[in-house]
Amino acid sequence: MRQLAGELQEKFFREVSDDIALVVSSDTANKAYLSGYVSMAHDLAPSYRSAALVSRDRTSLVVSAADAGPASEFLRKAGQIHRYGEFYFETVEDWPRDFLKPARSDFTVAFKEAINAVRPTDGLIGVDRTNDDLLWDLCREILGEHRIADVTRCLGAARATKSPGEIARLREATRLVEDGFRRIIKQAHPGMTEIDLAAMITEGMVAGGGIPRFVSVTSGPRSALADTYSTRRVIAKGETIRIDAGCTVDGYWSDMARTFLFGEPDTRQKTTYAALLAGLEAQLATVRAGVPANVLFDVAMNAVRSNGLPHYKRQHCGHGIGLRSYDSPTVNATDTTVLLEGMCLCLETPYYKLGLDGMMVEDTIRVTADGFEPITTLSRELFVLS
Numbered sequence: 001m002r003q004l005a006g007e008l009q010e011k012f013f014r015e016v017s018d019d020i021a022l023v024v025s026s027d028t029a030n031k032a033y034l035s036g037y038v039s040m041a042h043d044l045a046p047s048y049r050s051a052a053l054v055s056r057d058r059t060s061l062v063v064s065a066a067d068a069g070p071a072s073e074f075l076r077k078a079g080q081i082h083r084y085g086e087f088y089f090e091t092v093e094d095w096p097r098d099f100l101k102p103a104r105s106d107f108t109v110a111f112k113e114a115i116n117a118v119r120p121t122d123g124l125i126g127v128d129r130t131n132d133d134l135l136w137d138l139c140r141e142i143l144g145e146h147r148i149a150d151v152t153r154c155l156g157a158a159r160a161t162k163s164p165g166e167i168a169r170l171r172e173a174t175r176l177v178e179d180g181f182r183r184i185i186k187q188a189h190p191g192m193t194e195i196d197l198a199a200m201i202t203e204g205m206v207a208g209g210g211i212p213r214f215v216s217v218t219s220g221p222r223s224a225l226a227d228t229y230s231t232r233r234v235i236a237k238g239e240t241i242r243i244d245a246g247c248t249v250d251g252y253w254s255d256m257a258r259t260f261l262f263g264e265p266d267t268r269q270k271t272t273y274a275a276l277l278a279g280l281e282a283q284l285a286t287v288r289a290g291v292p293a294n295v296l297f298d299v300a301m302n303a304v305r306s307n308g309l310p311h312y313k314r315q316h317c318g319h320g321i322g323l324r325s326y327d328s329p330t331v332n333a334t335d336t337t338v339l340l341e342g343m344c345l346c347l348e349t350p351y352y353k354l355g356l357d358g359m360m361v362e363d364t365i366r367v368t369a370d371g372f373e374p375i376t377t378l379s380r381e382l383f384v385l386s
Contacts, residue, residue, distance in 0.1 A: 001038070001074070001250050002074070004166070004169075005033075007163055008158070008163065008165075008166075009034060011163065012033075012034065012154065012158040014158075015155075015158045016126055016151055017124075019124050020124050020125075020126040021055060021056075021122065022053060022054070022125050023053075023126040023151055024052070024053050024054075024115065024125065024126070025052050025127075025155070026050065026131050028042050029322075030052075030128050031051065031052040032251045033158075033159055033323055035061060036059075037052070037075070038251035039067055039070065039071070041064060041067040048064065049107050050062055051107075051111055053114055053118055055120065059075065060081070060082065060117070061082070063081060063082070063083060064083070064084060064087065065083045065085045065103040066085070068103075081098070082104070082111070083110060084103050084109065084110035085103055085105075108138065111135070112138065116142070119143065124147055124148060125149070126151030127152075128151060128155050130152055130155070136148065160328065160340060161340050162342055162344050163342075166252060167344070167366060170249075170252050170364065173247050173248060173249040173252055173253060173254035174256060176208040176209075176210040176247055176254070177245050177247060180200050180203075180245065181201070181256075181378055182378070183200045184260065184385070188262075189386070191235075192234070192235055193230075193232045193233060194218060194222070194231050194233050195217075195231065198230040201217070205247040211248045212247050213247050214227070214325075216228060216229065216230065216242075216243065216245065217230040217242075218243075218358070219241045220233070221354075221357060223242035223357045223358040223359070224352040224353050224355070225358070226358070227244070240261055240357040240358070241259070241260040242257070243259075244362065245257070253321050253322065253323070255321055255346045256346070256376050257350070258360075258383060259361065259383070260382075261382065261384050261385065263384070265382060269357075269359075272359055273359050275303075276304060276359055278303045278304060278306075278307040279303045279304035279312075279349035280347055280361050280362075280380065281303075281380075282299045282303035283299055283317065283318070283349075284365070284372060286299045287339065287345070287347070287365065287371065288368065288370050288371050288372070289340055289367055289369050290339065291338070292336045293318075293329040293331050293332070293337045293338075293339065294333055294336055296317065296318065296347070297316065297318075297331045297332050298333070300318075300347075301314065301317065304349055312351065315332060316331055316332040317347065317348060317349055319346055320344065321364060331347065341368055342366065343367040345364070345365055345367065346364050347363055347364075348362035348363075349361060349362075361380050363375075363376040
């Protein structure tokens with residue numbers, strides 16, 4: 001991740017003017033993008049605040065006293081870590097002496113210490129305002145308004161397209177989910193529970209070095225419940241199984257979905273799934289650099305409706321993916337973001353009929369100049385389990 005962070009830092013600094021000497025961010029994803037450090041502390045406490053301060057040749061972090069241990073392991077330079085709050089590590093004699101000093105009382109004090117330690121004599125401080133304006137206000141107070149510049153859009157532009165290193169992580173995160181799906185195709189049988197199938201997927205994620213983020217295995221009438229947890233419900237023959245799952249590798253997400261059946265589908269199930277698949281395949285036939293995101297939405301909706309579900313409704317039919325599961329753009333009726341080569345998207349056409357069942361098919365792709373490269377590789381068929 002340190003090597004990837006260096007590449008992404010160079011990419012970001014190409015997006016900004018030459019007079020930006022330092023960038024600061026407290027947004028979780030942007031901090032990881034700029035520094036390479038992905039912190040478990042944010043999973044444990046979503047409101048936890050940290051920050052990255054990154055120049056062209058130096059990275060510093062402001063973290064909690066508890067997060068300082070893992071951050072130090074990552075940066076390998078304790079002097080570039082500024083701690084706040086209360087937590088206690090004991091150290092061996094040759095450990096950096098910084099950890100023996102008391103941490104600062106709160107984030108604000110630690111951030112002021114950090115920026116005073118790295119503030120450049122010339123140039124501007126670029127501030128990411130994605131989260132809120134706390135860093136903007138602190139930098140304005142410390143440096144004066146003439147020394148700061150808003151780089152929020154520049155960060156968005158840098159993150160919009162993915163580097164080869166980012167693509168590799170998206171592919172690996174996707175592979176771990178696909179491997180779990182393949183286990184289900186080979187091993188699942190009637191009498192198993194939703195949790196039994198979820199365990200097959202989750203075990204593979206962990207064994208492969210991924211972090212499970214969501215594994216939604218739903219069956220029968222429960223398959224119509226979007227984004228819900230699996231239960232000990234026993235799956236019967238003839239029932240639909242909708243699985244939507246994702247994990248992270250080095251902070252990069254996967255998100256894919258498939259539909260399964262125990263036994264041969266009936267006419268309604270075949271017709272419904274064929275319509276959803278037609279919607280996704282219409283998107284794949286249309287996607288390329290230069291196409292607005294909302295065009296993909298219209299294409300998907302028209303294809304589903306004209307292939308057997310005339311009443312089909314959706315709020316979106318896809319989204320960007322990267323250091324967030326839902327990244328920009330959103331494939332909906334109003335997002336006119338023009339697709340760029342190197343963007344990564346999840347394209348999907350879910351369908352939920354409460355009291356009956358739900359189905360979906362979702363793939364991740366990389367946009368190219370004249371089409372796409374698949375990141376999801378598993379067949380899009382309606383899987384019939386013996």
